[in-house]
């Protein structure tokens with residue numbers, strides 16, 4: 001272990017899961033030759049996919065123009081995104097096929113076919129036009145998980161208006177920042193959406209935002225989801241049902257240039273102002289359609305696919321809306337949280353005040369074939385216990401996916417055994433808002449998986465793990481870089497080219513720097529190690545949070561864990577662990593020490609946490625990422641910085657209490 005090693009690796013995993021015959025006998029992709037084909041000529045490979053998966057108004061002759069750091073894919077081609085997601089399927093006789101089985105949190109349901117979706121989208125495109133919106137304008141969307149949300153997005157795409165979806169959990173300040181940066185002319189919202197049995201207000205936040213800024217917004221369109229009595233500002237605010245009443249359900253899908261801006265999606269950096277990540281049309285749709293089809297082994301005629309994310313995140317953009325619809329998928333869309341008050345479950349089991357089996361209930365009722373969710377959700381299900389699944393028939397599931405964070409091997413195994421009944425492949429998909437679509441993931445009919453590893457780059461994408469000096473690491477830890485442009489890559493940061501260059505392209509010359517640590521093992525498998533900002537430096541050893549957290553969760557008493565490096569006079573930093581125990585485990589000093597020792601045994605003494613705090617919960621963003629910055633503040637006894645993106649504000653107080661309590665003991 002040398003001092004200049006970027007990030008050291010401590011963990012080794014020996015379990016492997018080759019694709020099963022029962023799966024490969026019917027899988028879309030089983031021949032690894034596709035990787036060679038893509039490596040030999042990746043531009044031709046993507047050109048072929050673009051022509052096979054999409055319908056073009058005008059074919060392209062230029063596959064890629066690459067002027068680092070700016071890529072243009074298929075630039076002289078023309079297509080319309082909403083035509084590709086809707087009209088062409090209807091032309092192929094699929095008008096009566098279900099696009100979404102939607103389920104509200106209170107248990108109300110709605111089914112919308114491709115033809116109905118096209119009608120609604122066309123109507124709303126006409127509404128947008130009526131309000132004066134035209135190509136290259138931007139519109140903000142701040143909505144719950146209701147069908148009107150994809151309708152609004154596709155209606156924008158149909159006429160070349162770029163949307164900027166603002167996650168429904170964000171505050172008025174976030175609305176102001178995003179609307180001002182994008183100069184949004186309209187906000188599409190709802191009175192509220194249901195979350196944990198209650199309407200969670202949206203329109204009042206829009207009102208507050210517009211009282212305090214966001215001057216560019218002229219119009220607000222409001223869906224009535226919860227029948228709340230809300231303020232409607234005359235001349236500015238319009239009900240969705242009113243403006244849609246007489247709208248005409250026919251709107252020509254205008255051919256758009258391949259590089260037409262499709263959307264902005266803001267990602268919050270840890271400190272600075274959010275970055276408006278830009279995604280354009282044809283390249284984006286090519287890669288999301290390709291990955292959605294082959295990574296989930298999607299069979300549109302028989303599958304019922306469910307991505308249980310929120311459309312407010314990129315996962316929802318790419319894998320609830322654009323990818324699935326481009327592939328003529330039948331999807332499930334669900335409004336609420338995995339635990340819901342009991343009375344909201346139709347015919348639900350009466351076991352406890354809150355039902356914790358909503359996901360399994362939905363999978364059983366709709367016979368879901370693919371489930372795509374986040375490691376944080378899986379660890380929550382682990383904490384709730386496998387009994388929650390026992391009364392549900394999950395045998396329809398064929399492929400399981402995860403995204404958003406490194407999945408620790410124990411959570412992977414739990415997902416495999418309890419949800420996948422030990423015979424369903426798991427695809428651990430690494431990607432980012434910036435990458436638009438999957439980049440590193442198994443392909444279920446080809447890849448032998450290892451629990452906790454995202455395995456390999458997809459065909460046509462190329463990654464390298466590098467050390468501090470940018471030299472390629474053949475085996476061991478380092479930083480993840482992408483070495484060639486890819487079709488769904490971000491096209492920049494909205495109105496901030498300098499920041500684009502600086503954030504992604506200046507750390508390693510000629511390569512995209514993802515900001516993640518990664519290691520490559522002796523078989524060439526990639527393991528993601530978390531954000532490099534979170535890497536801990538203990539006596540000169542750079543240790544990833546992901547490995548220590550995995551080792552903590554590996555202890556039978558531990559359900560969830562987060563670690564941070566806190567300043568330490570002797571070692572530079574010391575590792576502090578925050579741990580949530582499984583339901584049945586009792587707190588004690590002995591247990592804390594045992595957990596610390598467990599890490600030392602798994603990874604070596606250098607990785608032994610100096611302290612382990614038992615806490616009731618962990619601070620997370622609404623997309624489920626642990627906010628380690630806040631935990632560092634707690635560990636170092638500082639006042640907390642910005643907590644606006646925190647999902648549950650009460651968690652930090654509980655942790656501070658938990659940390660104090662553990663200290664006292």
Ligand code: WTA
Pocket residue numbers: 267313314315402403404405406407428429430431432433434454514515516528529530531623
């Ligand atoms: C992390 C979500 C490990 C990573 C699509 C990345 C992952 C950030 C994985 C992007 C995974 C996402 N394994 N880490 N399978 N997937 N990440 O922009 O740190 O919300 O850089 O996009 O999530 O988060 P974002």
